[in-house]
Amino acid sequence: MEPDRMNGPRPDVPRSIVEKAVPNDHGGAFAWKPADFPAAIEAATRCGYCCVGGVFQFRFPGATYEPYWLTTDFLSRGTGESWSAYVGRCNEYTLSAFDTLLNATDWDAEVARCGDAVRERVPAGTDPLQYLVFEALFENENGHSF
Numbered sequence: 415m416e417p418d419r420m421n422g423p424r425p426d427v428p429r430s431i432v433e434k435a436v437p438n439d440h441g442g443a444f445a446w447k448p449a450d451f452p453a454a455i456e457a458a459t460r461c462g463y464c465c466v467g468g469v470f471q472f473r474f475p476g477a478t479y480e481p482y483w484l485t486t487d488f489l490s491r492g493t494g495e496s497w498s499a500y501v502g503r504c505n506e507y508t509l510s511a512f513d514t515l516l517n518a519t520d521w522d523a524e525v526a527r528c529g530d531a532v533r534e535r536v537p538a539g540t541d542p543l544q545y546l547v548f549e550a551l552f553e554n555e556n557g558h559s560f
Contacts, residue, residue: 427560430457436473436547444560445471445549448516455505455512458552464488464501465508466559468550470515472528472542474535479528484519486511486550497555512548521546 431454435444446454455465466488472479486508491500521542525532536542553559 428457428461428463431461431463431552432560438473438478438549443549443551445473445547448543448546448548451512451548451550452509454550455509459501459505461554462497462501463552463554464497464504466504466551466553468508468512468548470519471547471549472525472532472535472545473547474545477531477535479532480549481524481528484515484524486515508550516548 432444434450434454435446438445458465465486468486469480469482470484472481489500489504489507491497495503525536525542536545551559
């Protein structure tokens with residue numbers, strides 16, 4: 415059983431998706447280190463979960479900072495589109511958008527853009543990616559989401 419960061423055990427969340435999720439001190443959605451997110455979305459696809467959006471965050475002990483402009487959106491389900499086709503299309507889109515943002519973003523500049531609270535937590539010369547996670551929301555065909 416995986417914990418719901420706010421409500422305790424979540425036996426309805428497939429372990430294969432969240433096994434490498436990063437704990438969140440404040441509750442909320444699951445998040446992954448950038449290197450771990452592709453495996454999570456692949457597991458979600460196998461389990462029939464569609465990624466309905468995500469956002470990059472800088473996480474520190476006791477604090478989370480969200481550059482809300484660095485997000486992926488979800489795609490609407492097409493008329494007559496099967497759930498499995500929709501899941502595949504959405505998750506492929508999300509992974510592509512995730513990869514584009516991850517690789518095209520100047521993360522040092524984003525640390526500066528987030529302000530003093532983030533700059534003070536990322537020591538000069540430190541790779542800001544070590545503090546970066548991607549928080550994503552998933553939903554299955556029955557409307558169950560996490």
